[in-house]
Amino acid sequence: MSAVDTVDLDALAAWLRTQGVEGRIGEVTPLAGGTQNVVLRIELDGRPVVLRRPPEHPRPTSDRTIAREITVLRGLAGTDVPHPRLIAGCEDTSVLGVVFYLMELIDGVNPGEEVTPEQRADAELRHGQGLAMARALSRLGALDPTAQGLDVLRKPGSFLEKQVPQWLRHLEGYREFPDWEPGGLPDVELVARWLEEQRPPDAPPGVMHGDFHLNNVLLARTEPEVAAIVDWEMCTVGDPLLDLGWLMVTWPQEPTAMDVGGPLAQLGGLPTRKELVAAYADAGGREPVHVDWYTALAGFKLGIVLEGTWARASAGKAPQEIGQRLHDHAVGLLTLAGRVARGEWSVLD
Template sequence: MSPVDTVDLDALARWVRAEGIGDEIGEVSALAGGTQNVVLRIELDGRPVVLRRPPEHPRPTSDRTIAREITVLGGLAGTDVPHPGLIAGCTDTSVLGVVFYLMELVDGVNPGEEVTAAQRGDAALRHGQGLAMARALARLGALDPAERGLDVLRKPGSFLAKQVPQWLRHLEGYREFPDWEPGGLPDVELVAGWLEEHRPPDAPPGVMHGDFHLNNVMLARAAPRVAAIVDWEMCTVGDPLLDLGWLMVTWPEEPRSMDVGGPLARLGGLPTRAELVAAYAGAGGREPAHVDWYTALAGFKLGIVLEGTWARASAGQAPPEIGQRLHDHAVGLLALAGRIARGRWSVLD
């Protein structure tokens, strides 16, 4: 089924009229669609908007995930954090059969997919856009979750103390796939032990994106600016410095752990990790004294998450080529975390 065919346009038209946000649904085309979510460009009374809904075959958590995004985008409204503007969300599954929402169409480019002529020809622009990402992340982490109505995303207990045990249990759960080799990731126990031994004290809770890297932003076409941070499905309330660590471990600078940033990364001219950390701190971000620890935690967590596709592929439940690619990324992420744990590399080197 085409992504466009996953939406009953007559039902959608009735809903937008009932909500008072439009009258006529015009041309519809797919922006993205597949196993994660369906994203459609829709002409609403002649203006382009974006509809986001779960995939054709939703997972058990799909509606809850989209509802979380509605909550997050609503909470970000009126802040200086670049994000797609929420038009309206619908948690009544009787309308389209799933939770969905409409948001503003962002004028920008995803650096993991394309670059503009201005980006291609101007290294200073690319450098400035990288720094703008760090500053946008600092603004996100500075938000008060309770003030923005986002404290509902917070779970009780110490966020940092839960991380290593949680992700070790997650990794252990892959044993249900009989052909998965649990020894395929390097330095898991080493990194886990180092993270527990060097864990920083808990800080006041803040808003986290949860998956912040070059492929999850839209950059302005010809200005050193982030047009929007996108894909908020992993947003939570915890320690925002983990987002900074996530940016560090995925950043396309040697040593590299995975392939992120697409054509923009291949052009080069991006800031160093040390420059990103300085920009983050200078924009009011939290004190990054323990940035190596957060980078190691990000590599540990993301590596274990990506390994899940390899485990499923080993049981014939995911394409083997995708499983292998993500396993290679997981190995790179854990290897980089291992270097930090051994004292052989630092973000600020």
């Protein structure tokens, strides 16, 4: 079945009318579709919109994930955080069999996939777009989750206090794969101990993207602006400075541990991490304090997450090549976190 065939267009049109969204559905083309989510470009009275739904064979959590995205996009409406505008969201699975939503189609470019001629020719534009990412992230972290109806995403207890124990348990869970070597990641115990000893006090809860990096934004084609932050499935309410740490460990400059940013990163001309932190501060959101600690936590957490694919690959449950590549990233992330913990490297150097 093709991605287009996963949506009953007559049922979709009928439901849209009940939501006050009138228009004839025209051409439908896939933007993405597979094991993650199905994303379709739909002509609605000649206006392009995007439909997002779980894959043809949904995972047990697929509907909850899409419902979370609906909640987030509703909450972001009217804010100065760049995001795709939600047109309509449906959590009634009797309509299409799954949760789904429609959003506006953003005119922007994913830097992990392509660059515009203007970006290729102008290092100053690329530099400005990097700074714009930091400013957009600062505006996100400044939102009041309760006022935006997003406090429903918050879990009880201290967000920071839970992080290290939670991710150590996650790593320990990989032992279910008998051929996985638990000693394959460097400095786990060192970093865990340092993070616990240096943990900053809890800050007021804020909205987090959860996976903020160059591949999860759409940049304006010719201006130093972010057209939209995308892929909100990991969004939660916690400590937004972890998003800033995430940007630090995924930023495509030495010392680098990730292959993020694609052709834009390869062109160079992007701001330094220190410049990103300054732009975050200048945007008027949260004060970017303890940035090295949040960077180490981000490397610790992301490294453990990526190691999961290597653990599954070791048991023949994921492609070996992908598992090896992500394991190499995980090693790089934990190595970077270890350097921070030892005082050998700082974001602000």
